[in-house]
Amino acid sequence: MRAPFSNGGGSWLKRAACGFAVGAALLTTAPLNALACTQVWVPNQFTANGDRYVGRSEDYASRHVKIFGIQEPQKNTRYTSDESGFDWTSDKTSYRYTYVRDHPSDWNDRYDAYSEAGINEHGVSCSATLTTNYNAGIKKVDPSTDTGIGEYTYAGVILGESKTAREGVELLGRLIDEQGASGRDQITISDPNETWLFCALSGHQWVAYIMPKDQVSVNPNMGNLRFKIDLDDTKTCLHSKGLLSVPEEAGLLKTFEDGTPDIASTYGVSDADHSSGTTTRYVQGRHYFDAPLAADRYTVVPGKGVINLTEPTQFFTPGRGGWTTNEILRSLATRGEGTDVDANKDAAFGAIGNSRTVESHMFQIRDGLTADIATVQWEALSRTEFSVFVPLYSALLTEVSPYFSDLSCDASHQGPGQKDNVEWAMKEEPENSLSFVLMDINTLAYNNRSTMAAGTRAYLDALQAQIIAQQDAVDGVMKNTPAEGRTALANKAQMAVVEQTYLKCDKLLDEMRAYINAGDFSKPFTPSDLNAEGNGLVDRLAYADAIIAPTITQQPAGATYEQGAKAVDLTVAAASASGAGELSYEWFNKVGDDLVSTGVKTAIFSVDTSKVGEFAYLCRVANDQGLAVDSNVAVVTVKAPAAPADPKPEPPATTPDTSKPSKRPGSGLPQTGDPLSLVAVSACALAGAGAIGYGVRSKRRNLHGEE
Structure with a gap:
């Protein structure tokens, strides 16, 4: 909802959701039902990591396209506005x-409107803005x-x-001192060391302070959320000179019981x-972080929402710690589910996760x-309730994904009046546009x-869970990448x-349209890629696989064999970073510095022992990215094979020479087969065995000369 107005002949437009129409006659208050941005702060002592x-969250209209991009450095940038007459020129080259x-x-075909959220090359991040209001006094x-x-x-400057x-806080404060502010806004400005909340309170008064480390915050466009700060501590608080004197001189200064402003x-x-829309969102935020308000602090009216909210605070202690990345992201989509301010049960209730x-x-x-790399920008380029956030190393980016629509895209798919038109959503969206x-x-x-x-x-919850889990793996690689290689890695990851x-x-959108076109609503819509348990994807996301090669979990082991012996197969096992997709394998023979493919493309390689030699093998494992x-x-x-051992040689066979008496000991015995032997054997047989033994012994004595 933008309201045109004229001022000095110029035609300006101003946002009426997080902001409101301004012009020559500036409005005292906005239509607060239209203010629906919600700001969240969770310090590290309450987070799981x-x-x-x-x-x-930025709220404006149901079908309003947002463009993620990169602003390149410019020399002596001139910053002007299409919502006010602001005009300031820098004296240096800007940062990417x-x-x-x-x-x-x-915005009248201007390409610089509402930079809103981003990170610069020095790691400074900014979210602008959460619009609030000031009182009539x-x-x-x-x-x-x-x-x-x-x-x-704001964000561009x-x-x-x-x-x-701190530089951002000081610059913004100086510009408001010099030229004033055209609205009442809260802006968060962070770097790796600290996060500041800057509050533009009125035309020339502002205050900025470091966000507390011991409390969280949920602010749905409320400028009346109480907070206490030490205005004299310049390390943690900066402010305009007239912050106290201007209201004090007008009798408007209010203090806490202890005298603190x-x-x-x-x-x-x-x-x-x-x-009630704003106060209902505040109560939803308190419920979400397990810090509900006492029942006597507010009233819930059916068909309307929360009224009579008393003394709400900017910061509070959550009911527990250990908040995960996913839970914190989803805080911007809560609708008070299961509480006394459940917008799903009463459509009249405002909601943090709303349709605009x-x-x-x-x-x-x-x-x-x-x-x-200190700051990761999680970005969802549409209504948060049915979106997913993608992680971006924005301080390093020099390229933009083609799946983010650019500023020159055809925006007509937003539809008439950017209203929540189902008929328009059933039309084919612009190609390759995550936003649409x-x-x-x-x-x-x-x-x-x-x-x-x-x-x-x-x-979408299952998809978001996989994005977050795989981002953790990618982040490990980023942290170990030398500085000179990080920009390329950040671009590739994006x-x-x-x-x-x-x-x-x-694919999900195609199936949703097909379900509606089929006209059978007897069964609830179930995406085909959602597993049977309803908590995971059938085909896992492969984000990490684009950054991280597979991991070898079992290495092949060499061995020594004899030629022709049966060998144990070489085996490799591996896993992808995402757990998704098929892995491919190829075995190579390493010959010197060269790799020669064996042609084997499985995880198992059969070893050939038919040839003698030393052979080196490795397996290359690739993912589907x-x-x-x-x-x-x-x-x-x-x-x-080892040669068989030589057997002990047998003595050569000899043929006795019967023509001469033998000179060997015992050769005096007749040899079997000659006539004398036959006579002797016969005689022994007749005399008995003892005679044989005796005759032999007697003969041996004779040979030794003892006859």
Whole structure:
């Protein structure tokens, strides 16, 4: 909802969802039911991985395309606005940064509108903005200015000009001091070391402070959320000079019981002046983080939502710790499920995850890492309820996935008035556009909630779980990559995760349209890629496989054999990083520095021992993304069979010479077969065995000369 207005002949437009129409006659308040952005902060002491998270949902219209891109450095950048007369020129070359912008068709064909969320090359991240309001008293003494900086320009200036979060705070404060602010907004500005919340409170008054490490925050466009800070501690708080003096001189300054200035109550609208849609979202946020308000702090009215919310605070202690990445991302989609403010049961209730969210982002900031990889930008380019977030190393990116629509894309698929039109979502979306695919998925699931919401959400939850798990694996590679190789890896990772997410979601959308066209709603919609248990994908995502080669889990082992002996097969086992897809195998013979394919393309290689020699083999294992790893070299040695041992030689056979008497001892005995032998044998037989033995012994004595 944008409201055109004129000022000095110029035609300007201003967002009416997170912002509101301004012009020569600036409005005191916005239609607060239209303010539906929600900001979330979770410090590291409450997270499962020890990282801190800060992000926001951007709400405007049901079918409003958002564009992710990269702003290249420019010399002496001139920053102007299409929502106010803000005009400022930098005196240096700007820094490269990522953005999430509106389409030029929404802003008089300007390509610089609402950079909104991004990270620059120095690791500074910015989310702009969460629009709030000021009360009539403050508006009277310090109204917004028609030349001031505003939501249109905040992120571009901060990311383009700041090396640290503190630099961004100081620059923005100086610009408001000099030119004023055109709106009342909250902006988060972070770097690897700290996260600041900057609050533009009125025309020239502002305050910024470091977000607390011991409390979380959920803010749905409420400027009256109480907080206490030490305004004199310049390490943790910066502010305009007139922050206290301006309201004090007008009799508007409010304090807590201990005398500490109550900035929120001083500048913001009263508790009673917030819409039920806004206060309902606040109560939903408290429920989500297990810190529900006491029942006497608010009233729930059926058909309306929360009223009579009293003294809400900017920060609170969650009911537990250990919040996971997925849980924190889903905080931007909660609808109060299962609570007294369940928007699925009462359509009149406002919801954090509502039908007019156009984009959500969450910055995951990790301690102890260099600025180029310390922050991961999780980005969902449509309504959060039925979307998935993709991880981006935005500080390093120099390329943009072709599956992100660019600023020159045809935006007509948004449909008439950007309303939630099912008929329009059934039309074929622009090719290769993740933004439009998610837009159509949301329209169809939201408007067919009873039959399609559960199956769609279950599938997207399973997909998100795999993205997060595989991002952890990819992140391990990124951390171990030298600085000079990280940009290429960041670009490659972005290309892979965005393309594969698009392909999964595009197939889902096709099946949703087919289900609706079939007209049989007797059974709920179930995506074909959702497993039987309803908690995983049939075909796993292969994001990590584009970055990480397979891992060898069993190496082939060499051995020594005799020629012709039966050998044990060489075997290799491997696993892909994602657990998805088929692995391919090929065995090579290593000859010197050369690899010669054996032609064997299985995980098992049969060893040939028919030839004597030493043979070196390895197996190359590749995933379906083309990344490969080589196994260890297995050396197979084949030796010739050992020669059989030579037998002990037999003495040569001899033929006795009967023509001469033998000279050998005992040769005096007649030899068997001669006449004397026959006579002697006969005589012995007659005399008995003893005679034989005796005769032999007697003869031996005679041979020794003892006759």
